[in-house]
Structures are given as C-alpha cells and as structure tokens.
Amino acid sequence: xxxxxxxxxxxxxxxxxxxxxxxxxxxxxxxxxxxxxxxxxxxxxxxxxxxxxxxxxxxxxxxxxxxxxxxxxxxxxxxxxxxxxxxxxxxxxxxxxxxxxxxxxxxxxxxxxxxxxxxxxxxxxxxxxxxxxxxxxxxxxxxxxxxxxxxxxxxxxxxxxxxxxxxxxxxxxxxxxxxxxxxxxxxxxxxxxxxxxxxxxxxxxxxxxxxxxxxxxxxxxxxxxxxxxxxxxxxxxxxxxxxxxxxxxxxxxxxxxxxxxxxxxxxxxxxxxxxxxxxxxxxxxxxxxxxxxxxxxxxxxxxxxxxxxxxxxxxxxxxxxxxxxxxxxxxxxxxxxxxxxx
Amino acid sequence: xxxxxxxxxxxxxxxxxxxxxxxxxxxxxxxxxxxxxxxxxxxxxxxxxxxxxxxxxxxxxxxxxxxxxxxxxxxxxxxxxxxxxxxxxxxxxxxxxxxxxxxxxxxxxxxxxxxxxxxxxxxxxxxxxxxxxxxxxxxxxxxxxxxxxxxxxxxxxxxxxxxxxxxxxxxxxxxxxxxxxxxxxxxxxxxxxxxxxxxxxxxxxxxxxxxxxxxxxxxxxxxxxxxxxxxxxxxxxxxxxxxxxxxxxxxxxxxxxxxxxxxxxxxxxxxxxxxxxxxxxxxxxxxxxxxxxxxxxxxxxxxxxxxxxxxxxxxxxxxxxxxxxxxxxxxxxxxxxxxxxxxxxxxxxxxxxxxxxxxxxxxxxxxxxxxxxxxxxxxxxxxxxxxx
Ligand SMILES: Cc1cc2nc3c(=O)[nH]c(=O)nc-3n(C[C@H](O)[C@H](O)[C@H](O)COP(=O)(O)OP(=O)(O)OC[C@H]3O[C@@H](n4cnc5c(N)ncnc54)[C@H](O)[C@@H]3O)c2cc1C
Numbered sequence: 001x002x003x004x005x006x007x008x009x010x011x012x013x014x015x016x017x018x019x020x021x022x023x024x025x026x027x028x029x030x031x032x033x034x035x036x037x038x039x040x041x042x043x044x045x046x047x048x049x050x051x052x053x054x055x056x057x058x059x060x061x062x063x064x065x066x067x068x069x070x071x072x073x074x075x076x077x078x079x080x081x082x083x084x085x086x087x088x089x090x091x092x093x094x095x096x097x098x099x100x101x102x103x104x105x106x107x108x109x110x111x112x113x114x115x116x117x118x119x120x121x122x123x124x125x126x127x128x129x130x131x132x133x134x135x136x137x138x139x140x141x142x143x144x145x146x147x148x149x150x151x152x153x154x155x156x157x158x159x160x161x162x163x164x165x166x167x168x169x170x171x172x173x174x175x176x177x178x179x180x181x182x183x184x185x186x187x188x189x190x191x192x193x194x195x196x197x198x199x200x201x202x203x204x205x206x207x208x209x210x211x212x213x214x215x216x217x218x219x220x221x222x223x224x225x226x227x228x229x230x231x232x233x234x235x236x237x238x239x240x241x242x243x244x245x246x247x248x249x250x251x252x253x254x255x256x257x258x259x260x261x262x263x264x265x266x267x268x269x270x271x272x273x274x275x276x277x278x279x280x281x282x283x284x285x286x287x288x289x290x291x292x293x294x295x296x297x298x299x300x301x302x303x304x305x306x307x308x309x310x311x312x313x314x315x316x317x318x319x320x321x322x323x324x325x326x327x328x329x330x331x332x333x334x335x336x337x338x339x340x341x342x
Numbered sequence: 343x344x345x346x347x348x349x350x351x352x353x354x355x356x357x358x359x360x361x362x363x364x365x366x367x368x369x370x371x372x373x374x375x376x377x378x379x380x381x382x383x384x385x386x387x388x389x390x391x392x393x394x395x396x397x398x399x400x401x402x403x404x405x406x407x408x409x410x411x412x413x414x415x416x417x418x419x420x421x422x423x424x425x426x427x428x429x430x431x432x433x434x435x436x437x438x439x440x441x442x443x444x445x446x447x448x449x450x451x452x453x454x455x456x457x458x459x460x461x462x463x464x465x466x467x468x469x470x471x472x473x474x475x476x477x478x479x480x481x482x483x484x485x486x487x488x489x490x491x492x493x494x495x496x497x498x499x500x501x502x503x504x505x506x507x508x509x510x511x512x513x514x515x516x517x518x519x520x521x522x523x524x525x526x527x528x529x530x531x532x533x534x535x536x537x538x539x540x541x542x543x544x545x546x547x548x549x550x551x552x553x554x555x556x557x558x559x560x561x562x563x564x565x566x567x568x569x570x571x572x573x574x575x576x577x578x579x580x581x582x583x584x585x586x587x588x589x590x591x592x593x594x595x596x597x598x599x600x601x602x603x604x605x606x607x608x609x610x611x612x613x614x615x616x617x618x619x620x621x622x623x624x625x626x627x628x629x630x631x632x633x634x635x636x637x638x639x640x641x642x643x644x645x646x647x648x649x650x651x652x653x654x655x656x657x658x659x660x661x662x663x664x665x666x667x668x669x670x671x672x673x674x675x676x677x678x679x680x681x682x683x684x685x686x687x688x689x690x691x692x693x694x695x696x697x698x699x700x701x702x703x704x705x706x707x708x709x710x711x712x713x714x715x716x717x718x719x720x721x722x723x724x725x726x727x728x729x730x
Pocket of ligand 1: 463464465466467470471472473474496497498499500542546548704707708709710711712713714717
C-alpha cells in the first residue's frame with residue numbers, strides 16, 4: 001500500500017502542472033465559452049501525448065494505467081480545461097479494446113491515439129437515430145453509444161456549436177442513424193458498463209482537482225479580504241466551512257484514487273467504488289464551490305471573479321450522466337437487489 | 343498509488359476474524375450495558391496474543407506491528423462491535439510512558455498494561471477545562487521526594503475499573519499555561535482518591551475523580567517537571583493515530599439493512615424497496631468507504647514512517663459527524679419501534695440502532711470536539727489566521 005504519489009507519479013504531475021498552468025489560464029477557459037472547447041489547446045495537449053497515454057502500446061498508445069491518466073485529469077479539473085479529455089480517453093479505450101477482441105474498426109486507431117479525431121460517448125441511447133445532448137457532442141468526430149444489445153459507433157463531422165448551458169459544456173444532439181455496430185451480444189453491456197465506470201472514476205478525480213483549486217482560491221481571498229479590521233479568514237465561521245470542505249475533499253481524493261486503483265487491478269469491488277467515488281466527489285465539489293463562493297461575498301457572484309466558473313462546472317459535469325438519484329438507485333440495485341414493486 | 347494490503351496484513355485479517363468468531367460473544371457485548379465499556383475477558387485474550395503490544399511502535403520498545411496490520415485489527419474489531427475502549431487507552435498510555443517515563447514505570451507498569459492485567463484511564467479534563475486542556479488546575483506540589491496532589495478531574499472514564507490514572511497537573515501556576523504542567527501516573531488505590539459515577543445519556547458511564555492530599559513519590563512522574571505539554575502532544579499523536587473510531591457506522595448500517603429487508607410499510611411494500619431508504623443506505627455506505635480511505639491512508643503513512651498530522655483530525659471529524667447522521671436516519675426509519683431500548687426483549691437486534699443513536703453525540707465531543715478539529719484543519723492545513 002502506498003497512498004501518496006510515487007516519484008514517477010510526481011514527475012507526471014510536474015510536467016502537466018506546468019502544461020496547464022502555462023497553456024490554460026482562466027483567460028483561456030473564459031475565451032472558450034460558451035462552446036467550452038478550445039481547438040488550439042486540444043492540439044497542444046495532443047502534442048504531449050496525453051490523449052493516447054492510456055491506450056494500449058499495441059496501437060501506439062502509452063500503455064499507462066488509469067491512475068497515471070488520472071494525474072492529468074485531476075489537473076485538467078483544476079484548470080477547468082476546455083477540452084474533452086475524459087470522454088476522449090474513455091471512448092477511445094472502448095473502441096480500441098473492442099477492435100482487439102475482434103469487433104469494430106481498426107482504421108481509426110491512429111487518429112484516436114494522436115487525438116486527431118476526438119471521440120466521445122453518448123450516455124443516452126439514440127431515439128429514432130438521434131442522441132440528445134451528447135457530452136462533447138459539439139466537437140467530437142467519433143461517437144459510441146449503447147443501443148439495444150449493441151455498442152454502435154459513428155464517425156462524422158461535429159456541429160461545432162453547443163446549446164447554451166450552465167457549465168459551458170460542448171454538448172450537442174447528434175445523428176446516429178448511420179452508426180455501425182462495434183460490439184454485439186451480452187458482452188456489449190459489460191464493456192459499456194466498464195467504460196461508464198472509467199468515466200465515473202476519472203470524473204471523480206476531475207472534481208477533486210476542481211475542488212482543490214476552488215479551496216485554494218477561497219483561502220487566498222479570505223486571507224486578503226479585510227472586514228472589521230481583520231482578514232475575513234480569521235472568522236471561525238469561515239474557517240470551519242472551509243475545514244469541512246477540505247475534509248470532504250481529502251476523503252473524495254482517497255476514494256477516487258482507490259476506485260482507479262481497483263479498476264486498474266481488476267478488484268471485485270471496482271465498479272462499486274467507481275460509482276461511489278463519482279457521487280461523493282460531486283457532492284464534495286458542490287460543497288467546496290458553494291463555500292468558496294459564499295466566502296467571497298458579493299464578488300463571488302460577479303462574472304469577473306473566477307470562483308463562479310468553478311461553481312457552474314461543479315454543477316454541470318456529473319449531470320451529463322443524468323440525475324444523481326439514478327446513480328444512487330443503480331448502486332442500491334447492486335447492493336440490495338432490484339426493487340420489488342407491486 | 344497502491345491500495346493493496348501486504349500478504350501479512352491479509353493473513354492477519356483472517357486471523358482476527360477467526361479470533362472474533364471464537365472469542366467475541368453477544369454476552370460480552372451486552373455486558374457493556376452496565377456502563378463499563380470494557381470486556382475483561384476479551385481484553386485479556388487480545389493482550390495474550392500480543393495485539394496490545396503490537397500497536398506500540400518498536401522504536402519505543404513495543405511490539406511494533408506494521409500499522410497496516412494494526413488498522414486491520416481496529417477495523418475488524420469495530421465491524422464486529424467489540425468493546426475496545428480499554429485497548430485504545432492501554433496503547434496510548436504505554437506509548438506515553440515509553441516515550442517520556444522513567445525506568446521504574448517502564449519496568450513495573452508497562453508490562454502490566456500490555457498483559458491486560460492492569461487497566462489505565464485518562465485524567466486530562468476537569469470541571470472547568472475540556473477543550474482548553476492546558477488550563478488544568480489540579481495542583482501538584484513537591485514535598486521532599488514526594489508530590490502532593492489536590493484537585494478534581496471530570497470525565498475520568500473507566501476510573502472505576504482501572505488501576506492507574508495518567509494525571510495532568512499544574513506544577514507552576516506562575517508561568518504561561520502550557521509551561522507549568524506535569525504528568526503523573528497515579529495508582530487509583532492511593533489514599534485520598536474518590537471516584538464518583540457520572541451517568542450519561544449513552545449507555546456508558548463516566549466518572550468524576552477527586553484528589554485530596556494524594557501523596558506519591560517522584561518515581562511516578564511521567565516526563566519532566568513542567569514538561570507536561572510535550573507528554574500531552576505524544577498522547578494526542580497516538581490517540582489520533584490508532585485509537586479507533588473510524589468505523590462506528592457499519593454495525594448500524596447492517597442493522598438498518600436487516601430491518602428494512604424484514605419489515606413492511608403500512609401499504610405492504612418492503613421498506614428496502616423505498617427509494618428514499620435505498621438512497622440513504624447507499625449514502626451511508628459511501629461515507630464508510632470514505633472512512634476506510636482515511637483509515638488506510640493514515641496507516642499507510644505511519645507504515646512508511648511519515649508522521650501524519652491533520653489527517654487524524656479529518657478522519658475523526660468525518661467519521662463522527664457522518665456516524666451521527668447515519669444513526670439519525672436509520673433510527674427514524676424504524677419509527678416508533680426504534681425507540682425501544684436494549685432492555686426490551688423485542689427491540690430490533692437488541693436495540694442496536696437506538697443505543698448507537700444515544701451514543702453518537704459523544705463521538706463528536708470526546709477526544710477533541712468537532713469544532714477543535716475544524717480549528718486545527720483550518721490553521722494547520724489551510725494556513726488560515728488564528729482566531730484565538
Ligand atoms: C462520555 C465522555 C467520556 C470522556 N472521557 C474522557 C476521559 O476518559 N478522559 C478525559 O480526560 N476526558 C474525557 N472526556 C472529556 C472530553 O475530552 C471533553 O468533554 C471535551 O474535550 C470537550 O471539553 P468540554 O466538555 O469541557 O467542553 P468545552 O471545552 O467547554 O466546549 C463547549 C463547546 O464549545 C466549543 N469550543 C470550545 N473551545 C472552542 C474553540 N476554541 N473554538 C470553537 N469552539 C470551541 C466546543 O467544541 C463545544 O462545542 C469525556 C467526555 C465525555 C462526554
């Protein structure tokens with residue numbers, strides 16, 4: 001057991017902390033609104049190899065475990081980077097994995113590894129050939145979806161624009177009527193669930209990154225802001241709210257990392273932990289951004305201050321998967337069996 | 343990062359489970375209903391296996407079991423509802439003596455505590471000082487080779503069954519409060535000590551203890567004269583490290599699942615099929631996994647020899663605050679039946695949830711209140727300016 005980063009993990013962190021600090025200041029995040037995507041930033045991230053780092057070496061990927069990818073994803077979350085890193089990595093792993101087991105396409109592997117094609121997943125099954133509000137749908141070329149007993153895929157031009165939304169996410173409706181099966185039969189459900197679990201665990205760690213930054217911003221603000229002749233950070237009410245937020249964050253961090261380790265090493269409770277990690281991290285992030293915004297006073301509500309960027313994303317990221325209540329219900333079904341209703 | 347346990351810890355977990363299956367009985371758990379949160383037979387059986395000594399660091403002269411094994415022990419004991427307060431006290435007290443005590447105390451007291459032949463208790467809190475523990479007023483005055491102690495302590499839990507109290511006293515009232523403190527280990531059969539029960543709303547009993555011209559030789563001093571604060575810091579360090587409290591919720595959740603699966607609502611539907619109940623159960627289970635993360639993390643740091651600080655505060659704060667919430671949720675779920683106490687033969691699972699509900703508030707108070715822990719996190723971890 002080792003619950004703090006290894007030297008190698010620290011090295012990855014250092015490289016990507018430098019990358020996001022230099023290439024993704026909040027001015028970049030703001031400039032990418034409302035679409036929520038920055039082509040140039042994606043190209044730069046591709047140059048680092050990040051989009052292919054967790055793909056198999058057999059297709060030219062970096063063969064990294066999810067835990068290493070998660071270091072990049074945590075920083076992605078910390079910097080609110082407007083590029084669809086998580087969706088791309090999870091969808092690409094699914095597509096490449098399916099090709100290896102005999103299904104689907106191999107001709108797009110190179111584009112997935114390099115990031116030349118952006119991939120994503122539609123959490124909602126298409127209805128009459130159309131998938132609603134696909135995460136990264138506004139910018140993704142390749143989309144996978146679960147439909148009936150098949151995983152289907154389509155490679156088509158993205159619309160490049162998104163409906164206005166709380167978190168400035170590049171959502172879009174996509175036409176999947178021409179999608180072709182990638183994987184069929186009962187196995188497709190297993191593979192799909194695995195992909196969702198990877199998304200859940202990586203999204204959990206992204207919320208950890210977001211929360212860390214939100215708390216850092218709040219601590220800096222309350223240390224400087226004076227009222228009644230003292231820094232507002234010396235008021236115990238403020239201190240205790242931030243202490244609770246950082247405690248939840250520390251718990252979320254450990255749970256998300258344990259889930260990622262469990263997915264990497266095939267632990268029997270991996271799926272359970274991934275689902276739990278997403279729910280807990282989402283709440284931790286919402287609490288942290290709520291406290292951080294509150295302790296800015298009125299300025300927290302002003303567009304000019306950065307904390308609102310974090311607050312809106314902590315609201316939006318997890319909802320791409322749906323109402324969190326459904327996630328609790330899903331975990332309950334695993335734990336207690338399906339509900340028996342008359 | 344790697345969350346796998348070493349093979350020794352996995353084997354030890356199996357050993358602890360076997361031990362609990364063979365040694366921990368419902369009668370032992372129920373026996374604590376007299377208010378003494380202690381089982382002599384269980385304590386002794388654990389001591390015989392070297393588990394008390396094992397939790398004391400090797401550098402100090404203890405058994406030095408890998409903290410990853412100690413955390414497994416603590417986890418399994420709590421999941422099984424074993425009464426382990428006395429174990430926590432013994433480990434902390436021995437660590438204090440080994441780190442600061444003289445040869446006499448190491449030779450006479452430590453072996454008795456580690457063998458389970460003698461029990462200790464903590465005498466820090468007083469009627470007028472709790473969170474501000476360094477404000478203790480109980481006075482110790484030197485008289486030749488002896489010390490004379492006068493004063494009173496509040497919340498000296500287990501004093502009525504213990505052999506020794508580790509007593510925080512004031513030896514110099516003229517200097518700033520942290521600098522005039524001295525610790526003594528006092529045998530509780532020393533003349534001049536009186537112990538009075540303090541009943542609580544929980545099932546456990548505590549005590550008020552009074553010290554009237556209690557005379558003991560200088561041999562019983564722990565640490566330097568006026569060096570008591572250093573000893574106190576050692577106590578807090580080990581208490582936050584090992585003393586348990588990370589897993590209070592699982593037995594309550596198990597009981598709630600049991601009740602929900604075997605009872606129906608007035609409309610005939612099973613309670614476990616109620617989506618609101620299901621969400622609460624999952625939320626509680628998530629909190630337990632978070633506690634597990636905290637517990638494994640502090641153990642892993644200790645195992646690597648990295649001294650942790652604020653992580654202990656976070657663990658205690660999170661575990662106790664969520665435990666209170668879980669008790670409330672699942673006590674509510676039982677409705678009026680949840681009100682039945684362990685005295686009633688038809689109380690669900692011996693009144694387990696009800697008893698936990700009454701116990702739960704104290705977990706956010708003793709061993710450092712939630713507010714004190716938040717202060718430490720805000721100052722020690724976030725670096726916010728001091729308020730006091
Ligand atoms: C059942 C039980 C068993 C116990 N066992 C032992 C034992 O064996 N040995 C022992 O020595 N003690 C024991 N204690 C005592 C326990 O450690 C104290 O109760 C605890 O430290 C709080 O002190 P207090 O009760 O004096 O409350 P106070 O310190 O008076 O606190 C009252 C309230 O004020 C808050 N507060 C105090 N200071 C601050 C601050 N700086 N910032 C914000 N809020 C603050 C507290 O959080 C609390 O909510 C036990 C207590 C109980 C109830």
